[in-house]
Amino acid sequence: MKYVDEFxxxxxxxxxxxxxxxxxxxxxxxxxxxxxGGHTHTIYRHGIKDLLPDQVELVHGPGCPVxxxxxxxxxxGIAIAERPEVIFTCFGDMMRVPGSKxxxxxxxxxxxxxxxxxxxxxxxRIAHENPDREVVFYAIGFETTAPSTALTLQRAKKEGIxxxxxxxxxxxxxxxxxxxxxxxxxxxxxxxxxxxxxxxxGCRPYEFMPADYGKPCVVAGFEPLDLMQSVLMLxxxxxxxxxxxxxxxxxxxxxxxxxxALEAMSEVFELRPYFEWRGLGFIAQSALRLSADYADLDAExxxxxxxxxxxxxKACQCGEVLKGVLKPPECKVFGTACxxxxxLGALMVSSEGACAAYYNFGRKSxxxxxxxxx
Amino acid sequence: MKDDLTLLGNCTLDHDGCVxxxxxxxxxxxxxxxxxxxxxxDSAGNQTEIAVELVAPVxxxxxxxxxxxxxxxxxxxxxxxxxx
Numbered sequence: 001m002k003y004v005d006e007f008x009x010x011x012x013x014x015x016x017x018x019x020x021x022x023x024x025x026x027x028x029x030x031x032x033x034x035x036x037g038g039h040t041h042t043i044y045r046h047g048i049k050d051l052l053p054d055q056v057e058l059v060h061g062p063g064c065p066v067x068x069x070x071x072x073x074x075x076x077g078i079a080i081a082e083r084p085e086v087i088f089t090c091f092g093d094m095m096r097v098p099g100s101k102x103x104x105x106x107x108x109x110x111x112x113x114x115x116x117x118x119x120x121x122x123x124x125r126i127a128h129e130n131p132d133r134e135v136v137f138y139a140i141g142f143e144t145t146a147p148s149t150a151l152t153l154q155r156a157k158k159e160g161i162x163x164x165x166x167x168x169x170x171x172x173x174x175x176x177x178x179x180x181x182x183x184x185x186x187x188x189x190x191x192x193x194x195x196x197x198x199x200x201x202g203c204r205p206y207e208f209m210p211a212d213y214g215k216p217c218v219v220a221g222f223e224p225l226d227l228m229q230s231v232l233m234l235x236x237x238x239x240x241x242x243x244x245x246x247x248x249x250x251x252x253x254x255x256x257x258x259x260x261a262l263e264a265m266s267e268v269f270e271l272r273p274y275f276e277w278r279g280l281g282f283i284a285q286s287a288l289r290l291s292a293d294y295a296d297l298d299a300e301x302x303x304x305x306x307x308x309x310x311x312x313x314k315a316c317q318c319g320e321v322l323k324g325v326l327k328p329p330e331c332k333v334f335g336t337a338c339x340x341x342x343x344l345g346a347l348m349v350s351s352e353g354a355c356a357a358y359y360n361f362g363r364k365s366x367x368x369x370x371x372x373x374x
Numbered sequence: 375m376k377d378d379l380t381l382l383g384n385c386t387l388d389h390d391g392c393v394x395x396x397x398x399x400x401x402x403x404x405x406x407x408x409x410x411x412x413x414x415x416d417s418a419g420n421q422t423e424i425a426v427e428l429v430a431p432v433x434x435x436x437x438x439x440x441x442x443x444x445x446x447x448x449x450x451x452x453x454x455x456x457x458x
Contacts, residue, residue, distance in 0.1 A: 038397040065394050091442070093394045118393070119443025121425060141394040141442075147428055148444035196399035199439060199447040222397070251450050252399060252439055258447055261428045 007223030036194035037064030037352030044361035059324035060354035074099035089123035090138035120152035127164035147261040165299035175286035193219035202257025279319025318345040328358035379417035399439035
């Protein structure tokens with residue numbers, strides 16, 4: 001069974017852990033943000049924090065597309081889903097995200113035709129099979145997911161399917177990271193870059209981090225050893241005074257990314273002038289909408305969505321957690337009014353949200369008591 | 375053959391997390407090709423059709439990363455072991 005589980009090999013992980021411990025400057029603090037929700041999940045699920053010295057602090061970033069979606073966009077999706085002629089399709093991630101008057105799962109229980117799909121191509125197939133109905137796909141996600149929406153729209157156009165449209169909520173990773181770096185709230189030393197976003201966009205878009213802000217970045221995979229190695233690479237950079245973009249996830253990320261995917265995205269999408277992010281406010285050129293060539297498949301135009309803005313619940317501190325200013329348990333409603341069963345904020349909905357990951361896998365520190373000492 | 379796929383992580387096509395939020399990239403092997411789609415298999419033996427336009431051309435036996443039913447990348451075989 002050559003290679004099996006090598007990226008979960010405990011001996012290698014311990015060796016990397018020891019090397020990090022030997023390299024860290026005991027007088028220094030290393031504050032590293034993992035941008036991606038998938039990384040947050042791996043860190044908690046596998047107890048990575050326990051393998052790192054106290055000087056290394058991991059801060060969770062805004063890289064969960066469900067978590068950063070403002071409530072108004074959820075409400076607008078629900079308004080489309082409630083139309084009798086519509087079959088509304090979305091990824092499972094979206095079903096429990098709270099809007100101001102409920103979530104898609106509740107609307108479905110009341111009779112709306114809402115179907116969970118695994119791929120936007122499944123939504124297109126539903127449109128093909130139901131020519132007398134209007135099929136809408138609720139598109140969310142960063143650059144990992146945008147190519148699948150782009151490809152689906154290209155196929156819809158090629159096949160002349162007119163009863164299909166996309167409500168586009170795709171966002172891009174670089175502008176929110178730049179916004180965080182501009183934020184006076186937060187002092188970060190380095191970044192762990194998202195692995196599969198980088199499979200699409202490559203490593204070049206992160207070069208502004210060292211160039212403009214003097215912060216190193218390592219693009220990382222999603223297994224425990226991937227993250228440990230990435231922390232090691234960042235600690236080495238910081239100790240040696242280097243500041244550059246490095247690629248730990250070479251088995252899946254090329255420096256230039258996937259050019260065909262980028263080409264499909266540039267044909268189908270264009271940048272919005274600005275987009276609202278939960279907790280971060282409006283960020284310029286941080287999201288995608290359908291280009292003029294694809295306007296006839298744009299659900300936003302087909303249903304004239306009004307651009308609703310809804311304030312988050314007052315008790316909810318998702319914004320501070322998203323920016324890394326608060327740790328999840330420091331939120332006023334964490335684990336009390338807001339739980340994975342009854343989420344108040346989006347960070348508790350997605351299993352990759354920082355609060356849900358912390359709730360499910362986070363460990364509390366207990367005073368150690370030697371057996372027989374009492 | 376399937377064991378090679380676990381090098382790329384333990385994520386499979388029946389991944390029960392949030393596909394989008396977890397930035398999931400599922401490693402699969404190409405079994406057969408039919409136009410712009412390919413029948414693929416993951417490390418658990420699950421099989422499904424994957425759209426391959428964005429990584430074309432593909433050949434039987436190649437390993438790809440898929441997300442939301444679409445192949446988004448190929449695997450660089452020379453980088454398959456952890457480095458120190």
